[in-house]
Amino acid sequence: MYSATDPRSALNAGRPIDTNAPIAALATFEFLSLPPQETTERGGRTWYARGQNLAIAYSRLAGGDTLSRSAAEQGEEYVVILPDAEATIEVTAGSESRTVSGSGLVVVPPGDSSITARGQVELFRLFDVRASDVLARCANAASYAEPHPRVALLEPWPDPPAGHRLRVYLTADYPREPGRFGRIFRTSSFMVNFGDPSDGPRDPDRMSPHHHDDFEQCSLTVAGDYVHHVRTPWTAKLDQWRDDEHARVGSPSVAIIPPPTVHTSQAMGAGQHLLIDVFSPPRADFSAKAGWVLNAAEYPAP
Secondary structure: OOOOOOHHHHOOOOOOOOOOOOOOOOEEEEHHHOOOOEEOOOOOEEEEEEOOOEEEEEEEEOOOOEEEEOOOOOOOOEEEEEOOOOOEEEEEEOOEEEEEEOOEEEEEOOOOEEEEEOOOEEEEEEEEOOOHHHHOOOOOHHHHOOOOOOOOOOOOOOOOOOOOOOEEEEHHHOOOOOOOOOEEEEOOOOEEEEOOOEEOOOOOOOOOOEOOOOOOEEEEEEEOEEEEEEEOOOOOOHHHOOOOEEEEEOOOEEEEEOOOOEEEEEEEOOOEEEEEEEEOOOOHHHHOOOOOEOOOOOOOOO
16 A cells, blocks of 8 residues: 555555456566667667557667657657666657757657667667557567456557647656656656656665556666565466565666556665656546646647
8 A cells, every 4th residue: 555645645546357367477677688689780779578558669879879760660659768867869750850868758759750869878769559560579579469358458548639749858847846746748658657766775664565457567677776576466266376576676677567466666775766657558547636747738638
C-alpha cells in the first residue's frame, strides 16, 4: 500500500479482467550486458525490448550517429526520452528541425524523421505496437507471439487537436511541486513519468507495494542500482503460483512488470538513482488528477 504522504494514495483501483488468467513473469533487461541488435560505423549501439503495447529502443550513440525512420515505417508518433542533462541531439521531422539539449522528452510526428547525436548521447525511443518492424527486432519478441491475456490491448487516445508536430518537453522547465507525482507527459499512445532523482538507498520503511489491474509498467533504470520486488498473486490454479522475485538491476535497464503483480522498486547503494516509468496506453487514473499531466492541454483524454 502507498503511504499516506504518497500522492498516489488517493488513486482509485480498477478490477481484474479474469482472476484466473495466466500472469506473466517479470522481465528485466540490462542492456550493456546483452549483445546489441544494431551497431553503427562510429560505434553506436542499439538494443530493443518490448511490452504488450510498445517497443523500447535504447541507444548509446557516437557523435554524428543518426537514427532515421521513413514515412513507410512510421505512420504514428513516437517518443524520444533523453535521460542525460548534458545530452544534445538534433531532431528533424519533415521540414521541421529542433536542437534539443538536456533531460526531457521529444514527441516526433508521423512520417520521415531523423535524430542526430551531437557528441556522445544515450537515449530511449518508444514505439507503439503498430510499428511492426521495430517489434520484430526486440530481444523478447517471442514472448509476445500471443497477447498476454492480463494486459489490455492499446486503444490510442485522441490525436492532438493542434495537429502533429515536433514537441519538446525539458524536465528543467517543470520543477518539482508538492503533491504532484513526478513529471508526467502523455501522447495518444504513451504516458511517461520522470521520477524525482534521489541520493542514496531507499528507506526500507517507506516502500510502496501496489498493483495494476490490466496494464504493464515499464520501468527504465537510468541512474543507480535497483531491486524490483515482485509478488505474483495466487490464482485457483496451483501451476500458476510463482515465488516472490527480487531482481537487482543496474543502469541502463528496463523492467517490464506485468499485471496484477504486487511490486515496488528499491534504490540500492550510494549515489544518484532515477527511474522513468512508461505506460501504454496512457493511465486514466493519473490523467484524472488535476495538474499531474503536464501537457494535458495538448493531448486530451478520451
